[in-house]
Amino acid sequence: MNxxxxxxxxxxxxxxxxxxxxxLEWERHLLRCSDCREEVxxxxxxxxxxxxxxxxxxxxxxxxxxxxxRMKKRRSSPILATGFSWLSGGRLAAAAAAAFLVLLxxxxxxxxxxxxxETSVADRSPGGGDAFPTATRALADFWTAEKEFLxxxxxxxTVMEQRKFELSPKMIVVVEENLQILNRAIVxxxxxxxxxxxxxxxxxxxxxxxxxxMDVLQKATRLPAYL
Amino acid sequence: MEAHPxxxxxxxxxxxxxxxxxxxxxxxAFERLYRRHVGxxxxxxxxxxxxxxxxxxxxxxxFLRVWERLGSLREESRFIPWLRQLAVNMVLGERRTRGRxxxxxxxxDDLSGFPDRTETRRSETAPDLERAIAGLPEGARMxxxxxxxxxxxxxxxxxxxxxxxxxxxxxxxxxxxxxREVLKK
Numbered sequence: 022m023n024x025x026x027x028x029x030x031x032x033x034x035x036x037x038x039x040x041x042x043x044x045l046e047w048e049r050h051l052l053r054c055s056d057c058r059e060e061v062x063x064x065x066x067x068x069x070x071x072x073x074x075x076x077x078x079x080x081x082x083x084x085x086x087x088x089x090x091r092m093k094k095r096r097s098s099p100i101l102a103t104g105f106s107w108l109s110g111g112r113l114a115a116a117a118a119a120a121f122l123v124l125l126x127x128x129x130x131x132x133x134x135x136x137x138x139e140t141s142v143a144d145r146s147p148g149g150g151d152a153f154p155t156a157t158r159a160l161a162d163f164w165t166a167e168k169e170f171l172x173x174x175x176x177x178x179t180v181m182e183q184r185k186f187e188l189s190p191k192m193i194v195v196v197e198e199n200l201q202i203l204n205r206a207i208v209x210x211x212x213x214x215x216x217x218x219x220x221x222x223x224x225x226x227x228x229x230x231x232x233x234x235m236d237v238l239q240k241a242t243r244l245p246a247y248l
Numbered sequence: 249m250e251a252h253p254x255x256x257x258x259x260x261x262x263x264x265x266x267x268x269x270x271x272x273x274x275x276x277a278f279e280r281l282y283r284r285h286v287g288x289x290x291x292x293x294x295x296x297x298x299x300x301x302x303x304x305x306x307x308x309x310x311f312l313r314v315w316e317r318l319g320s321l322r323e324e325s326r327f328i329p330w331l332r333q334l335a336v337n338m339v340l341g342e343r344r345t346r347g348r349x350x351x352x353x354x355x356x357d358d359l360s361g362f363p364d365r366t367e368t369r370r371s372e373t374a375p376d377l378e379r380a381i382a383g384l385p386e387g388a389r390m391x392x393x394x395x396x397x398x399x400x401x402x403x404x405x406x407x408x409x410x411x412x413x414x415x416x417x418x419x420x421x422x423x424x425x426x427x428r429e430v431l432k433k
Contacts, residue, residue, distance in 0.1 A: 032421050063428055070377050071396040077287025078294050084308050085282060091308075092275065092315055193341075 022050050027057050035064050119235065163224070170231060177238040196241045203234045260325070267327045271318045282311055285328075289335050295393050296339045298382040306342055310335050336394070340409055343386070380430045384423055391416050392423035 027050050033039050034047045051058050210227040217223060263284075269277030289310055293303035314331060321330050381389060390409065394400045395416075402420075406413045 032417065032424065064424060067377075067424060067427055067431070068396055071381075071392070072399075074377065074397055076291065078291035079287050080290045080304050080307060081300065082304075084286065084290075084304060084311075085279060088282065088308050088311050088315075089275070089279070091312055092278075 022046060024050075024054060024057055027051075027054070028060065031057075031060060031064060035061060035068065167231075174231075174235060174238060177235070177242060196237060199237050200234065203230055203237065206230050207234070263327060264324055267318070267321070267324045270315070271321070271324070278315055281314075281327075285331060286311070289331070292335055292393075292398070293339055295378070295381060295397065296343075296390060298386075298389065302342075306339060309342075310338050313338060332398075336398070336400075336408060340390070343390070376431060377427070380427050383430065384426055388419045388423035388426065391419040392427070395420050396424075 027034075027047060030039065030043070030047065034044065037044075039047060051061060207227065207230050210223060210230060214220065214223045214227055263281075266277045266281045266284075270281055286307065290303060290307045293306040293310070294300070297303045297306065313334060317334070321327060381392065384392065391405055394405045394408075395402065400408075402413045402416045405411075405416045409416070
């Protein structure tokens, strides 16, 4: 073994991460090489100093008054606070979101069916179609129901935010990326539906994306704590 | 409050008593828990952020989060590891939320809050080392602190930070190399 090979695994050697056989080989190199011995000594000295840094560093001022003031604005009991977030807030929000999602699905189907029926009647009538197509009115109902659905999902988002710091970092990244993708797709589908309100497929795509978003949020609020 | 090395573990029975009280909503018990652990939590925040203001803000946020989440603590006897893990998670989370920012490559001038030579009992090189750590690029500083100061293993650091073990090892190697160069001068 040469010094370059030794230094490549210097950290693993000093930290004890090398396997038994490799560790012996590194030890043998140390017996022959004073430069590498010095490197090892320096590194061990640095690690030793780091481990002996003061365990506590007091803040420059007493932070308790600020903490106490903000505690008063929040829930009085930590046990109650934890129980509330999912059991009442989270579960109710999920139920509300699910109910409005069903309504959205019904409205999409109704809007498209009405549009087809009334379009075929209008085509046969002497004066042509209605100046304000039925699909547009049905779409207005859809947006009203959508507002309520979004309100319910906002509550789920709040529950998820409250739990953020007890979920694993990787899981947070996955959830946030999924939500970003879904939100972008929802915006595009909504624009397309506004331009083409009688399009059944678009309506179904939009409700499917809402369903997926709700699914992601529900699962995120129910994830086991990483801590 | 003077900073001096104190073991992370405190009297377990009294700790348990305070944790139980705080879980029931006893603010005085929680204040006592705060006073026991603020030095340790602030040290972590101070070193990880290398920023006095951010570290104070983070310390406050951490204890507020502890107050809110104490109900989720499964075993009261595990309060200290739970607190420590929550603090590390929040520091790493705060870093992600702030987004990209320039790695600090120049030494920190503001060493207020770090013990000076007259107060240091165990290591006379502590202020130099503190300054050098604060001057590390952020990623390298984070891994160095978590591994060499806080005692986490690479796999744990990788899981907490969302990075690969290989990246963490490379960052540690870089941190140690930079520190040795700086401290030699």
